[in-house]
Amino acid sequence: MITFATFGPKGTNHERVTGEYIRFHGIENARIELVPNFEHATRGLLNGNFDFVVQCAVHPETPETMGSHFHRMFAVDSFISRSKELAILTRKEVETPRTIGLLAPATESYIEPDRWETLIPGVSLPIIFDNLLNGAYDSALVYLEYAAQFPDRVRVDAILGSPDDVWIVYGRERTSGGKLQASRDAPIRRLLREKGAKFRGEKEAV
Structure with missing residues (x-):
């Protein structure tokens, strides 16, 4: 195994x-x-x-x-x-959220931090969401799927995407082997061609 x-x-x-x-x-x-x-x-x-x-x-x-x-x-x-799709979820009983839990610093740039008085870092999104449900903070930057799982507990304040x-x-x-490791078959090759890149040993299309 x-x-x-x-x-x-x-x-x-x-x-x-x-x-x-x-x-x-x-x-x-x-x-x-x-x-x-x-x-x-x-x-x-x-x-x-x-x-x-x-x-x-x-x-x-x-x-x-x-x-x-x-x-x-x-x-x-x-x-x-x-x-997974990310979102800002807030406990339904909170009208004006003042604190937010998030995975910092990895996801801090996804939000406008000035919207909250306090940013509280967590170690993983499942634990952050559990803390949200337990009242540790008003909002949390977590997986959007939690909103569908707990529709009676949280609302979606913003969908951030993936x-x-x-x-x-x-x-x-x-x-x-201590050398550059990359693939010439990677999708970036197509983007490079679209940008006008010419590759050594490759014939130009007529």
Whole structure:
């Protein structure tokens, strides 16, 4: 069984995207291990408990994850994936929200922070939403799907949409050979042509 470790708890975007990555490659003997933080994931990878770690590039722990053991743990792949739809949800009994919970600094730029008196950082969107329901703050920047799950508890103040995030896959064996690792078949090739790029060894269309 091949084990991919990623950020939990259950219901995070990390879990969903890791599952999509496994399905994209058609891996039948894979499982996802949800971890409380990426230090746990890193230790597990280096100790051989996990085969790979999947992490969003904008996660607050990414610089430490990538740099802490760069001689033993390597970025072996990267890909682009849309996230779940994000929204600002507010508890229905709150008329004028003054506090908001969010995943800072990753999602802080998605809002106008001056609209709230206090911004309260959280560790994951499922936990932030649980805290919203428990009254820890008036609003939260979380997944839009929660509004449909709890229509009697929260309202949608704003739909923010879904960013195209970059995701990093880590492993113990280097795949790049110390060189640039990219694909000439990637969709960026088409965009480069549209911008007028000319490629060495490629004949121009007549």
